[in-house]
Amino acid sequence: MxxxxxxxxxxxxxxxxxxxxxxxxxxxxxxxxxxxxxxxPFEMSLAAISKHLTILASAGLITQEKRGRVKWCKLEPDAMKGASVWMQGFGQFEPVNLDAFERFLGVELRMEEEE
Amino acid sequence: MxxxxxxxxxxxxxxxxxxxxxxxxxxxxxxxxxxxxxxxPFEMSLAAISKHLTILASAGLITQEKRGRVKWCKLEPDAMKGASVWMQGFGQFEPVNLDAFERFLGVELRMEEEE
DNA sequence: GGGATCGTCAACCATCTGGTTGAATATGCT
DNA sequence: AGCATATTCAACCAGATGGTTGACGATCCC
Known part of the structure; x- marks a missing residue:
């Protein structure tokens, strides 16, 4: 389980x-x-999102806990550690820059709106 | 081009x-x-590797330059920057740890040998 | 020119992926 | 009990992915 x-x-x-x-x-x-x-917020079916969540969960990126009839999804950022470390082996990327991160988030969201 | x-x-x-x-x-x-x-070192055909290289190149992770009949592949680690920054927005992962990186590389290679 | 080497192309194939819909299950509400 | 809400399941579909093989175009070398 x-x-x-x-x-x-x-x-x-x-x-x-x-x-x-x-x-x-x-x-x-x-x-x-x-x-x-x-x-x-998505235009696709609930079932599709449910599948995406399953994929995220089996990658360890989220956990899901059912309380009552509601299944709560919780981010598990530690699951990215391995991947992050792996990538950083290829170069010393700029010291964690949250501004840049938010810019990326913004771009991604905007792209979805336009689509 | x-x-x-x-x-x-x-x-x-x-x-x-x-x-x-x-x-x-x-x-x-x-x-x-x-x-x-x-x-x-791989057990698959040259054509398959050629395809993988094309994918890496179109992701920007490598560049390829043809000199004579030989096509040289060069790592372009900066292409990982965006992805790395994105991930780091989800948590302050341990300060670049090369030991951990080499351990990961080792595991990956070992897995391929066993397969 | 002619043969070997380097690499891609084209066609094909099996499997995975991301989505849909409709029915099913489980819980909560009155 | 009976209905509404929350979520998943099952079947299906189109298109992407990762691999194969065989033919092909370039380039190097004798």
Whole structure:
């Protein structure tokens, strides 16, 4: 029942390769959310979002806890550690720059609106 | 002719999601390589490796320059910057730890041998 | 010129991915 | 009990992905 595998680089990178899933992770930065609420801003079906959440969960990037009929989704940023360390082995990237991060988030969201 | 698009998070993460491609990047850390030499340690066809290299190139993670009949592949670690910054927005991961990186490389290579 | 080497192209194939819809399950509310 | 809400399941579909093989165009070398 507990999330089985070691979240491999394969599954983490693959999970992060989809813009919908990255947007979900960004939403979860602010707070834990129910599946329905996660789905709300997207134009796709609830079932599709549910699948995305399953993928994020099996990559270890989120955990889901059912309380009552609501399943709460919680960001697990530590799951990115391995991938982050791996990438940083390729170059000393600029010291963690939150401004740049927010700019990226902004660009991503804007792209989805335009689509 | 020049690599067209802005290497998006989509293409970078997708490129990194494949273990063969990550192994290729790790090889290129040591030195630039010809396509044939890149393909050598793998058990798949040269054409398959050529495709992987194309994917890496269109994600901006490598560049390829043809000199004579040999096409040289060069690592372009800066293409990871965006992805790295994006991930670091989710948590302050341990200050660049090369030991951990080499451990990861080791694990990845070992996995391929066993397969 | 002619043969070997380097690399890509084209066609093909099996499998994965991301989405849909409709039905099913589980919980909460009155 | 009976209805509404929350979420998943199952079947299906189109298109992407990762691999193969065989032919092809370039380039180097004798």
């Amino acid at each position: 507990a999330p089985r595998v070691k979240p491999s680089l394969d599954t983490v990178f693959a999970a992060l390769a989809d813009p919908t899933r990255r947007a979900i992770l960004a939403m979860l930065l602010e707070d834990d959310m129910a599946v329905t609420d996660v789905a709300d | 020049a690599p067209r698009v802005k290497p998006s998070l989509d293409t970078v993460f997708a490129a990194l999601a494949d273990p063969t491609r990550r192994a290729i990047l790790a090889m290129l850390l040591e030195d630039d390589m010809a396509v044939t030499d890149v393909a050598d």
